[in-house]
Amino acid sequence: MSAWRLLLTRPAEECVALAAALSDVGIHSASVPLLAIEPLSETAEQRAAMLELDRYCAVVVVSKPAARLGLARLKRYWPQPPAGQAWFSVGAATGAILKEHGLNAYWPDVGDDSEALLALPRLAEALDVTSPRVLILRGEGGRELIAETLHQRGVLVDKLELYRRYLPDYPPGILAQTLRSERLNAVVVSSGQGLQSLRELAGSDWTALRELPLFVPSPRVAEMATTLGAKIIVDCRGAGTAALLAALREHPEPAS
Structure with a gap:
């Protein structure tokens, strides 16, 4: 079992598929879709x-x-x-x-x-x-x-x-609550707009959330994350499942 426990933020249908792929390799995840279509x-x-x-x-x-x-x-x-x-x-x-x-x-x-x-x-x-x-x-x-x-x-x-x-309507504190209840230790975003929605929904909880490893799809989104104050940014060089899995393998797993 991997030590990674990921917060997924893609549109709901894509979160389901990604969660299944992660589960197949022993990675736990929970989803808060930040983009609805x-x-x-x-x-x-x-x-x-x-x-x-x-x-x-x-x-x-x-x-x-x-x-x-x-x-x-x-x-x-x-x-x-x-x-x-x-x-x-x-x-x-x-x-x-x-x-x-x-x-x-x-x-x-x-x-x-x-x-x-x-x-x-x-x-x-x-x-x-x-x-x-x-x-x-x-x-x-x-x-x-x-x-x-x-x-x-x-x-x-x-x-x-x-x-x-667009950002779906969520109750205040949903991100922090999900991180705590699921014991998550990293966040995955698939686009610049997804990152902006993450920051917007986090509100005052962003101070804590930005300390977690943040997996992003490109140098452009990595630059945006830096501007927003994220501390540990991992550029997957792609938004697909294979790119994320490769980045997870290359980045040291958090301590259990």
Whole structure:
């Protein structure tokens, strides 16, 4: 049995899957989902983007919710997706959803963050056309680094915001109570917005919570955690289960 006892904060459905994977390797966890998903209504501009999907040399999908909601719209407008179009995902789990739909999906072998995707040679190949244009499927306000970097590379970028994440309503002190009752000794966040929700929900309990090891998905979120005063930050270099398990193996376990 591992000495790690983790607080999970992903959306509820993802917490269930992650908790099961952790349990399989002897790691106890408890969940306080800090991000709930609410689909957004389709706008006229978004409908136009989907109807003209074949004008994009690549489609980038940044998350599993974006993949599921985007595929629902794809089925509505494109029973047969544009032939040969390249689809890209930030991580393997999102990419698997796209592959299951029969799309030409690609993602980094190492690292499941924006930086790894932007360094992917297959993405550079897809963009090597006259007047490259990319559609990004994402949540409200998500992953600006991808859009900004592509724009700097001379790519015309359109964004399709399919959902918003929000902090569920919890009673005061829920984090501290869960940490105590479950005897947790580390916290896992999967995004910058998740970290912001953690800080917001913690309130005055943040002073104690920030002393625990904090597992984050990328250097960007690690920098945010540093700014917020977290004391022990572990960059998993990815938000997926495999990245977290690797980071847990590499970081010394707390004393029992």
